[in-house]
Amino acid sequence: MNKSEKKDMRTRYKSIYKSILVMGLCVVSLTVSAQKDSTIIRQVMLERDYTPTIQEASKVNIPPDIYSPVIKAKEIRFISSTPQIVLNSNQLAASAPGDIKTNVSFDTKRGYAYFGAGTHGNLEGGLGYRLVNEERDRLDLFGSYTGTNSTIDYINGKNYAASDVTAKYSNTGVNLKYQHRFEPSILSVGTSFYNTSYNYYGNSFIPASSSIASPFDVASKQGVNVFKIGLGLKSSDDSDSVIEYDGSVDYNHFSNKYGLTSLEDGVKGSVINAAVNLFTGLGSDRTVGIKGSITTQSFGRKITYLENAYHGYTNITGTPYVRFDGDNWDADLGINLSALFDVKTAFAMSPNVKASVKVTDANRLYAEIGGGVNNNTFLDILQENRYVDPISRVDYSKTYYDAKIGFLSGAVSGLEFDLFAGYKHVRRDHLYVCGSHTDGWGNVGSPVYANISTGHIGGLLKTNLLPYTDLSARIMAYFYNVKYQDAYVPVVLSESLPAAQAWGRPKFTLELNADVKPFDNLLLSLNYLVAGGRKAVEKVYNSDSWEIVNMKSINELNFKAEYKFIDWLSANIRLNNILFQKYELQYGYPLQGFNILGGVNFRF
Secondary structure (H helix, E strand, O other): OOHHHHHHHHHHHHHHHHHHHHHHHOOOOOOOOOOOOOOOOOOOOOOOOOOOHHHOOOOOOOOOOOOOOOOOOOOOOOOOOOOOOOOOOOEEEEOOOOOOOOOOOOOOOEEEEEEEHHHHHHHEEEEEEEEOOOOOOEEEEEEEEEEEEEEOOOOOOEOOOOOOEEEEEEEEEEEEEEEEEEEEEEEEEEEEEEEEEEEEEOOOOOEOEEEEEEOEOOOEEEEEEEEEEEEEEEEEEOOOOEEEEEEEEEEEEEOOOOOOOOEEEOEEEEEEEEEEEEEOOOOEEEEEEEEEEEEEEEEEOOOOOOOOOOOOOEEEEEEEEEEEEEEOEEEEEEEEEEEEEEEOOOEEEEEEEEEEEEEEOEEEEEEEEEEEEOOOOOOOHHHOOOEEEOOOOOOOEEEEEEEEEEEEEEEEHHHHHHEEEEEEEEEEEEEEEEEEOOOOOOEEEEEEEEEEEEEEEEEEEEEEEOOEEEEEEEEEEEEEEEEEOOOOOOOOHHHOOOOOOOOOOOEEEEEEEEEEEEEEOOEEEEEEEEEEEOEEEOOOOOOOOOEEOOOOEEEEEEEEEEEEOOOOEEEEEEEEOOOOOOOOOOOOEEOOEEEEEEEEEOOO
């Protein structure tokens, strides 16, 4: 293949990638974080076209447009990490420190604004504008707000001293991003500020018969500030460089307003991330390269109740790899090598191998064995469970292997299915149990550590055979083997717990989605999610004993309608938790019941 043909191919690929990106951002994806080992994660900010995390926010290069209702296939990926469910209804369970409405190709309109309000005191809003929109330069300023202030009934509240509680949450984000293209490279610079505040409103499970007044603080609002500045440099798609590159570095400074009580200062510190990918082609069917990354976390102000509770942490990882692209098959062969500097220095090695082969033009077999280190930094845990016990940071974990195999078929036009299974093993993974202090916040998620093996089997079905309709369904079953592991910094002694189980994680999940477009400017969406078989462990009030509790299944039905009036104006309404179900994500923290939210979107 000569240089001109390679350049044409890159141009075609670039066009395809851009099209895929725009399509992907126009729907609410069922997001899976492949390298996180956490309890069920619900990114349940009021529904957006896209909700990036702190790390993902650096990838956003164009401000959003109004959502244009277009039916496209849902992107539903099988789960290979800890079971996760993505719902789009309830602000209280949202765990991202920032939420930015981002979408789409940009035309002559350079700004956007949106506003929404609903029951339970739910509010959302955002504003953004492209200050510079030149061929080589882009400068974007955008921000968002979401919040709620809602009275919520505890599950089985009549059994406890408090039957309901006021749950408070708000999140504000402001971002400034600049991108400059100078051949053969693209430079990106960005900065952002996020603030999230919330109260520890979880049930402390004080019996109704108790004559003791609750010593716990469910009114004060914890506050977290995160300031970020980042820099990225990568080779452009049409670069003729022998060695191509993609690198980034960012600095994040964070601070907690409070520590173990509202009378104490919280922790503050920083996380620095750096990553680079260097690669080059060997002929038309091979690519060789090496990826490298450094994550380091340090703390300035600390909570000092436990020794080494806020010890510094550094992870240095290198991944050499080779990629093969055949006519009917492709494969990635690599290995992750990590050096870890924590309370103890350690090393880790894990595979990074992927392969797929076409059985026929419409059928494909695929397999993957991955792994790596899960850093579990302060910012990672903030997104996973904001109600975690602030007495100590959560230890890192190591995914020794994460294997999966599957069969994907689209033999029937308009009908696709994916059958898959997998097994993974994580060392020093963390689970949350319902712990509490004698004074302070009360119900917080206290980490207990375990070596956890997780098997899963499931299937995914997608079809657009019904006129004007897109349907998708996914069902999963999970199997666990849990063996407690000593922690570097023990918060809960595992030997005091009544059993070793995968606390908070489901044994099965079901997701159904339907998008209907009866005419051009109207999109109707129905979403149904179920997760069952979860168990929690609760410390009996005023006792050293624990008891096992069956958590109520997640069982949620949501509806959304969106109508585009004219090019610059659209409106939507969302009916969430239509079945009026009560359940928790983190044990003791009930989520909102039935709620309605409506909003409008503008571009200018």
